[in-house]
Every structure is written in structure tokens, then in C-alpha cells.
Ligand SMILES: Nc1ncnc2c1ncn2[C@@H]1O[C@H](COP(=O)(O)OP(=O)(O)OP(=O)(O)O)[C@@H](O)[C@H]1O
């Protein structure tokens with residue numbers, strides 16, 4: 001089942017009088033459970049595509065469908081709800097809420113929703129996530145008391161808090177040294193297989209790219225290669 | 238709701254110095270207006286107390302009647318209707334006194350001076366006797382002898398008289414004849430009000446003889462009520478109960494009140510020239526609030542000036558809040574983007590900022606109130622030895638603060654409202670920011 005579908009998607013930014021064609025007609029799907037990587041040189045359109053999938057930006061042309069919902073023409077409120085219910089985010093610069101501690105940061109997306117799970121259930125789930133990302137000892141620390149790698153672990157747990165279908169990560173390792181970056185990608189991969197959550201991340205690091213089972217290569221806003229080597233299905237689209 | 242409040246609350250302590258300055262500005266405004274309100278409130282209370290003390294009551298009834306010769310005189314005869322009213326409302330009356338009054342010349346040797354003299358029935362004047370501070374002589378004989386007088390110390394000094402000596406009283410009777418009497422000085426009393434409000438006191442029976450009235454008649458019925466809050470209604474009961482049928486028909490306008498330094502709460506005869514004589518006694522009922530009206534008018538104006546200053550302070554603070562919130566919005570752009578990405582709705586973003594404004598406003602108000610409380614306690618405990626004329630505004634030489642709870646709420650509401658208003662536009666701008674742009678910002 002295709003959980004992400006892009007159909008002839010174009011994105012044009014206008015900078016004053018100049019037009020920037022960031023994405024120039026892209027079509028691909030990502031299947032549920034994929035650990036997908038979007039790669040390409042700087043300016044090739046990786047962030048733009050992740051923003052479009054993440055429903056925080058809308059295409060100039062073409063159709064983006066997330067978990068079966070076509071995002072075309074949706075208002076901010078509907079998009080926000082869609083993001084809350086289906087998506088999780090990991091950012092290059094971690095973006096933790098500085099006034100909240102580790103536990104609260106992870107809990108945060110859960111509290112935004114209308115129908116939240118019970119208190120006890122929530123607590124158990126958050127503690128499970130904290131444990132899973134290896135930060136049980138840092139539960140009540142603020143983000144400025146953590147290292148970059150630790151912060152990104154919190155961010156991973158946070159992205160998974162609402163049990164989203166898809167987690168998007170725009171260059172999650174770019175602000176980390178390569179060893180830490182590697183461990184972050186491995187953690188993401190572990191969560192991907194443990195929870196069967198679809199991950200889509202961008203990178204220009206070749207070694208990291210190799211962990212992905214689905215690689216989309218971009219150049220100047222166009223797909224130059226789309227290869228899928230899913231362990232279970234094995235089919236290449 | 239809870240989440241936005243929590244984040245807002247944490248955000249307040251994020252930039253402690255900045256929050257402190259903003260809340261401090263609000264606190265300062267609150268301090269100013271609260272002290273102003275409390276001070277004027279206290280002064281009004283003190284003036285009312287001092288007045289009622291000086292005038293010997295809260296509600297004053299006077300009676301007027303026409304003589305056969307066509308003169309209007311001030312006099313209350315025994316009246317079954319009035320007695321009934323007094324009895325029916327006894328539970329609301331703390332004490333009452335029936336007095337006559339005159340402004341005679343007091344003469345001793347070659348000295349003379351005009352001074353207010355009350356003719357009182359000492360047996361019903363416990364409150365008065367308690368409040369008098371005797372400097373020479375004693376009050377013991379007052380009940381048994383009629384031709385005694387108590388003089389304020391300065392009056393005695395002016396006349397050069399000693400306790401036990403006799404002075405002359407020269408006055409006009411109610412109908413305008415000259416009359417002279419003799420009274421022995423029983424005691425000197427401290428001139429408490431320091432404004433010349435202290436009168437001299439003699440027995441009503443004796444003053445009545447000099448004025449040409451029967452001993453059981455009097456000119457003014459003064460009542461202390463048990464609860465000042467109900468004084469208006471109480472006075473109305475008497476006003477309506479004492480009104481004659483003709484009076485009701487005439488529907489005469491309430492006479493204007495003039496307060497004289499001599500302590501007469503009303504202007505008994507000076508007014509309407511074209512008055513047609515009537516049968517029997519007509520009553521006028523005054524209450525302390527009518528006399529306080531002038532004071533309260535001034536206080537009201539003062540409070541309004543205070544409010545305007547407060548509003549100006551608030552507007553200035555508002556500019557500060559708006560600027561600060563705009564700065565906060567810019568500083569937190571990425572954070573807002575993150576929250577929006579995770580599914581925070583626009584109105585929730587707005588709410589965070591608005592909660593911050595409310596909390597800031599409330600913090601400022603609370604600080605302001607606490608500061609004014611401390612200030613009032615410190616200043617209120619000082620005994621001020623000021624100019625005597627200022628004593629009238631004080632309570633035994635102390636400044637009193639009395640803050641109506643209503644104005645606290647009003648001022649707090651004003652602060653919260655202006656903070657909300659000031660934060661509204663930055664909050665809205667923060668909410669309207671595109672999550673994508675917010676996330677790609679470099680702050
Ligand atoms: N908000 C924007 N306004 C104008 N132009 C933009 C905007 N965002 C991206 N672009 C342009 O669109 C193109 C694609 O940008 P994008 O950020 O998607 O590339 P990227 O592959 O993520 O690059 P990088 O590896 O540097 O992050 C670039 O030329 C960029 O300058």
C-alpha cells in the first residue's frame with residue numbers, strides 16, 4: 001500500500017521577480033514500512049519534497065497524497081490535523097522546545113490532540129519511548145543540558161509519540177559527527193522495523209544512504225534514480 | 238488549553254529580566270492607582286467619621302414651623318408620629334440626641350466672642366461625654382445643675398475666664414428678641430477637631446429658656462445609625478414618615494446642603510423666599526452622605542484623574558508589551574514552526590502568547606497590590622504630626638487606606654485587557670506564520 005504518493009509534483013518559489021523551480025515534476029510512491037532516503041546535492045529539492053510530504057508546504061502543481069488523503073485544496077486546519085494524526089518530524093537542528101524537559105518534549109505532540117489516551121497509558125508509552133532511545137537517565141533534563149546526539153534521540157522519540165504512520169527527517173545527521181549520525185540512523189532504522197513506521201529522510205551522506213531500503217535520487221528538482229530493495233517484498237518500482 | 242497555558246507559563250520565566258521589567262511596569266501602574274484609590278477611600282472614611290463626630294450623628298432631623306406673627310422658626314415639638322418612627326426603627330439606631338443650638342455672644346468682663354453652643358440633654362449624650370477631653374474642671378455636676386457650660390479651652394482662654402466663674406450669654410430668642418443669661422463654666426475641653434468645630438455645651442433646658450422654648454422642645458434630632466451602609470434608606474424612612482400630605486403635594490425639591498464651620502449641617506431659613514406659611518411642623522431629614530457628597534465629588538474627580546494617569550501608564554506599557562511580544566515572536570519562530578509541524582493549530586499558537594500576556598498582567602497586578610499593601614502598612618503605622626487642618630483627613634493622626642474591592646477588580650481587569658490587546662497582534666502574526674517559513678528561519 002502506497003502511504004505517500006506524489007504525482008507530477010512541481011514547486012515554484014517566487015523570489016521577488018525571479019522564479020525558482022525547486023521541484024520540476026516528480027512522481028513516486030513510498031510504501032508503508034519503507035525506510036526511504038531522498039538524496040541529492042545541495043539545492044536539488046530534497047527539503048522541498050519533504051516539506052510537501054509533511055504538509056507544511058503545498059505544491060504549485062500536481063498531487064500529494066498522504067495515507068490516502070489528497071492534500072489538494074485543504075485548509076490550514078485540516079492540514080494541521082492531518083500532520084498531527086499521520087506525521088512525525090525530525091529536524092536537522094533538533095528543534096526541541098527549550099522550556100520543556102525530555103519527558104515533556106516527547107509528550108508534547110500527544111497533548112495537542114483532542115482525543116488523547118489515558119494518563120497512565122500515556123506515561124507508559126512515553127517511558128517506553130524514552131527507554132527505546134536510551135535516555136531513561138535524562139528524563140527530566142532540559143534540552144540545553146543534552147548533547148546533539150541526545151537531543152536528536154529525544155527528537156526521534158517525539159516524532160514517534162503520536163504513533164504516526166510516517167516520520168519525516170530532513171538531514172537528521174547533518175549537525176552531528178559521523179559516528180553519532182550513524183547511530184541516529186541506526187536508531188531510526190530500529191524504530192522503523194520495531195514499530196513498522198514509515199521513515200523518509202534526506203541526506204547527502206552516501207554511507208547513511210546505504211541503510212535505506214528505498215532511495216530516491218534527485219538532481220535539479222527531478223528524480224534521477226528511484227530504487228527500492230525492500231527485504232520483505234523485494235520488488236523494485 | 239492546559240498545554241498552551243503550561244508552555245506560556247514556562248515562557249514567562251524564560252527571559253526573566255524581560256518579564257520582570259514588563260511585569261514591573263504593570264506593577265508600578267497598579268501600585269499608583271491602588272494607593273490613590275486606597276488613600277482617597279481612607280480619607281473619605283475619616284472625613285465621614287470626623288464629620289459625624291463633630292456633628293453628633295449620621296442623620297439629622299430639624300423641624301420648622303410658622304409663628305402667628307408670620308415668622309418661621311426652627312423647632313421640634315413632641316410629636317407622636319416622630320416617637321413612633323423612633324420606636325419602630327430603634328434597632329437601627331445606635332444612639333440619638335435632641336439638641337437646641339444657638340450662636341450667642343459669650344461675654345466675660347470686657348471680652349466677648351461668638352461661639353456655637355449646643356443645648357444638650359446630658360442624660361442621653363454618653364457618646365459626647367465619652368469623647369470630650371477635659372482639661373480643667375469636671376463634668377460631674379452637669380446632670381444636676383442646668384446653668385453650667387462646657388467651653389473649648391481656646392474659647393476660655395480668649396475670654397480669660399477660669400473654671401467656676403460665670404459668663405454672660407447674649408442671644409436672640411427664636412422670635413428675634415434680645416435675651417441674656419448667666420452660666421457657670423463647669424469645665425474646659427480640648428478643642429479636638431482643631432478646626433473650631435468643637436462647640437460649647439450647656440443644658441438644653443437652660444438654653445431653651447433663653448431661646449424661648451419649652452424645656453422638652455428641641456431643634457435638632459441627631460441619630461447615629463448602627464450600619465452606615467443603610468443610612469440613606471434609614472433617612473428616607475424618616476423623611477417619608479414625617480412628610481405631611483401638603484408637602485407630598487408640593488413635591489418640593491431637596492434643599493441644598495451648606496456646611497458651615499460652626500457645625501450646622503444645614504441652612505435652615507436662608508433659602509426659599511416665596512415660602513407660603515404652613516400649619517404645624519415640617520421636617521427636614523439630612524444624612525451624613527448628603528454632607529459627604531461634596532467631599533465624594535472631589536474624591537471622585539481625584540480618582541478619575543488617577544484612572545486617566547493609570548490608563549496612560551497602561552498605554553505606555555502596552556507599547557512595551559507589543560514590542561516585546563513581537564521580539565518574542567521572532568525569537569521563537571523556529572519553535573512555533575516546530576509546534577505547528579506537530580499539529581498545533583493556529584489558535585493554539587495565539588493562545589500561548591495571549592496566556593503569556595494574561596499571566597504577565599496578573600503577575601504585575603499581584604506585585605503592585607502586594608507593594609501597595611506593604612506601603613500602606615508602613616505609612617499607615619506612622620503617626621503624623623501635621624498641620625492641624627490636615628487632621629480632619631486623618632484617623633487620630635494616621636493615614637488610613639481603604640480599598641474598595643471593586644476597584645481592585647476593575648483595575649486588574651483593565652490591566653489584563655490591555656495586556657491582551659497589546660499581545661493580540663503579535664500573537665496573531667505568530668499564529669498566521671507559515672509553518673514552512675517558520676521552520677526555515679534561522680533564529
Ligand atoms: N522558501 C524558498 N524560497 C525561495 N526559494 C527556495 C525556498 N526554499 C528553497 N528554495 C530554492 O529551491 C531550491 C531547492 O531547495 P531545497 O531546500 O529543496 O534543496 P535541498 O536539496 O534541500 O538543499 P540542501 O541540501 O542545501 O538542503 C534551491 O534552489 C533553493 O534555493
Ligand SMILES: [Mg+2]
Pocket residue numbers: 046047048170
Ligand atoms: Mg535541505
